[in-house]
Amino acid sequence: xxxxxxxxxxxxxxxxxxxxxxxxxxxxxxxxxxxxxxxxxxxxxxxxxxxxxxxxxxxxxxxxxxxxxxxxxxxxxxxxxxxxxxxxxxxxxxxxxxxxxxxxxxxxxxxxxxxxxxxxxxxxxxxxxxxxxxxxxxxxxxxxxxxxxxxxxxxxxxxxxxxxxxxxxxxxxxxxxxxxxxxxxxxxxxxxxxxxxxxxxxxxxxxxxxxxxxxxxxxxxxxxxxxxxxxxxxxxxxxxxxxxxxxxxxxxxxxxx
Numbered sequence: 176x177x178x179x180x181x182x183x184x185x186x187x188x189x190x191x192x193x194x195x196x197x198x199x200x201x202x203x204x205x206x207x208x209x210x211x212x213x214x215x216x217x218x219x220x221x222x223x224x225x226x227x228x229x230x231x232x233x234x235x236x237x238x239x240x241x242x243x244x245x246x247x248x249x250x251x252x253x254x255x256x257x258x259x260x261x262x263x264x265x266x267x268x269x270x271x272x273x274x275x276x277x278x279x280x281x282x283x284x285x286x287x288x289x290x291x292x293x294x295x296x297x298x299x300x301x302x303x304x305x306x307x308x309x310x311x312x313x314x315x316x317x318x319x320x321x322x323x324x325x326x327x328x329x330x331x332x333x334x335x336x337x338x339x340x341x342x343x344x345x346x347x348x349x350x351x352x353x354x355x356x357x358x359x360x361x362x363x364x365x366x367x368x369x370x371x372x373x374x375x376x377x378x379x380x381x382x383x384x385x386x387x388x389x390x391x392x393x394x395x396x397x398x399x400x401x402x403x404x405x406x407x408x409x410x411x412x413x414x415x416x417x418x419x420x421x422x423x424x425x426x427x428x429x430x431x432x
Contacts, residue, residue: 201226202226202227202228203225203226203227203228203248203249203405203406203409204227204228204229204230204246204247204248205219205220205227205228205229205230205247205248205249205250205251205409206230206231206232206238206241206242206247206249206250206251207229207230207231207232207238207250207251208231208232208233208234208235208237208238209367210371211367211371211425212251212252213229213231214425215251215252215418215421215422216229216251217229218418218421219409219412219413219418222412222415222417222418223408223409223412224408225405225408225409225412227409230246230247234304235250235253235257236261238250238253239253239258239261239265239267239269239395242269242395242396242397243265243267243269243397245397248396248397248400248403248405248406249272249394249395249396249400249406249409249410250394250395251273251275251392251393251394251395251413252275252392252393252394253392253393253395254306254310254389254390254391254392254393255271255274255388255389255390255391255393256306256310256389256390257306258271258393258395259389260305260306260329268397268398269395269396269397269398270395270396270397270398270401271393271394271395272393272394272395272396272401272406272410273393273394273410273413273414274391274392274393275391275392275393275394275413275418275419275422275432276391276392276419276422276426276430276431276432277386277387277388277390277391277392277430277431277432278365278366278367278370278376278392278426278429278430278431279366279376279383279384279385279386279390279431280307280310280311280314280363280364280365280366280383280384281314281363281364281366281369281376281380281381281382281383281384282299282314282315282318282361282362282363282380282381282382282383283356283361283362283363283364283369283374283379283380283381284356284360284361284362284381285356285357286360287360287361287381288381289381290318290320290361290381290382293320293340293342293360293361294340294360295340295341296340296341296342296343297340297342297343297360297361298342298343298345298358298359298360298361299315299320299342299343299344299345299359299360299361299362299363300344300345300346300347300352300355300358300359300361300362300363301315301344301345301346301347301362301363302346302347302348302349302352302363302365303346303347303348303349304349305329305331306329307349307365308330308331308332308346309329309330309331310384310390311363312330312331312332312334312335312344313330313384314363314382314384315342315344315363317382317384317385318382320338320339320340320342321335321337321338321339321342322335322336322337322338323335323336324336332344332346345359349365349368352364352368353368353371353372356372361381366426366429366430369429370426370429375428375429376429377428377429386431394410394413419432
């Protein structure tokens with residue numbers, strides 16, 4: 176009887192350690208969206224002591240949804256504004272754990288060399304994503320093409336109260352937005368999209384947005400994961416000088432870091 180109890184105890188202890196080993200061995204999953212995010216994640220994976228698996232998503236909201244559902248452990252990158260909006264909309268508690276860089280959005284054109292060339296009824300293409308669309312509308316407001324209603328922080332086309340050139344604003348999926356450079360008079364592109372097309376935002380845009388802290392790109396995790404040792408280790412890797420130099424080597428003066 177005593178031997179039987181001892182055997183059961185040994186089996187339970189061994190099972191406990193086996194489960195612990197399995198959990199410890201599970202890779203930390205990083206969610207990414209863009210090709211650039213993937214490159215950064217690969218760089219972090221190559222330098223980190225933590226076993227990392229990279230998971231690619233179509234949109235940042237897909238990545239956030241999977242983070243909430245515990246299918247990934249952290250994601251990069253999204254703007255701080257986007258993260259705040261996601262938490263507000265979904266009653267979420269995803270936490271910012273690192274701030275990396277800002278790439279300003281800008282207005283680009285293959286048909287005009289200056290925003291002053293705009294004509295009545297001009298077509299301007301902007302991203303369809305709600306946060307990026309709001310950011311684009313703020314940019315058009317900043318340059319003086321439209322006027323937005325006051326007292327809000329996020330905007331839709333319905334919030335335009337003045338449109339002196341009667342411009343037609345077309346919301347387009349980011350995957351096909353660059354193609355509209357051939358069709359529209361002007362296109363609003365993110366710094367990353369512009370860079371991937373061979374543009375230098377500083378010199379090739381007809382107008383570039385002013386720096387806004389809410390547009391900084393951040394890393395997010397679940398609130399309950401903040402004290403996990405593997406996540407703390409990876410956050411240190413993300414914040415390292417090596418990672419920031421890697422980003423600068425790719426983007427150069429086109430970002431603020």
